[in-house]
Amino acid sequence: MMAVQLWQLLDLLLAGLTLGLGWAAVSGPDLRRSVVFFIAFGLLVAVVWARLRAPDLALAEAAIGAGLSGALLLSALRDEPDAETSDDVRGGPVAALVSLAGLALAAAFAWVMIHTLGAADPVRLADQITAQLPNSGVGNPVTAVLLNFRAYDTLLELAVLLAAVLGILALGPARTPYRAAGPLLDGLIRWLVPLLILTAGYLLWAGAHAPGGAFQAGAMLAAAAVMLRLGGHTIAGLPRPPMQRILLTAGIAAFVLVGVITTGLGLAFLQYPGGWSGGLILLIEAAATLAIATTLALAYIGGRPAGWVSEGSADTTTKIGGRD
């Protein structure tokens, strides 16, 4: 009894802190401070997911929501030193309208939640998933949903990621690289990058039966790329551009290939033949991990790295450092 109350107290504290940090992240005029608050907010949200017994989401939130998004925001700030303070965070009719719309959305969401949670005979998706889990080829329900039950959705998610990175590549040459790291940071990078690669491989493999999977593993690899880039490695450990193109599309390619083959076998698109599910899921996830990692690394580099010269255009962006 005591223990339950203690947990409830901790949960209340967590909820309050999350709201407070969220407010701190959007309300202040100092953007650098806001970004730091946002990173702390992301870590707390990860703890919230862990408390809700959603470790997959907690991992993804910590790695992508707090870690990589934070790194992206910080590097964007570095590019725009003039924009470090924004004077129109508060006030202005647009800001007021956005706040109102947000409040209305939250109220509508709360209303829907209250009504659906209280429904007499709810359809529990979790029960259906648990019932079908033995047929999915994997033991982790999240992976089963993402790569089997709704694999089509995940294929489209990878397409969204590809579209996003194409937009980033179209923006222009890469951001100014960082200067070479000092001996201490360089030592840490040399030590952490292999560890991150190892962790990514573990998460990819573990995704079949425990929390993990392509998105978390890809984020780990991308974190290694971010570390390398911060340490002064201009292309963040990525291979040469032709290989980058292959890696970027690897996830979708694997998905579509499997889909086309299953269609050829007379099954539905992405309906895995019996007994093959586990292996096919691992194959798709491995390709998706590489694609996600390359996408996130290129997003962090913030544009075309050296060597991305497209034929037929007067594109001379082979030099790195230009930001014009």
Added chain:
Amino acid sequence: MSDLLGILFVLTGIAFFAAGSIGVLRLPDLHSRLHALTKADNLGLGLLCAGLAIIDGGALNAVKLFLVWVLVLAASATAAHLIAQQALRQADK
């Protein structure tokens, strides 16, 4: 008995965290704040991990907790060094 020992370790660790937090809030300049933060948190986290490992009792989890501590130790020491170095550079200008 081992539970009691573990709880003792955790509480000592929390005391170090509290001291470090008070140091960050109260100390006058960046370098002494960094000193308070890294020293106290590293020792605090070490004691916390040791306490949790004792309470858990499993060897595998003890290794994992030890790894957590070592990683945070390396990262926070490097981060503190970088922040201090940057502060010195800016002071020189």
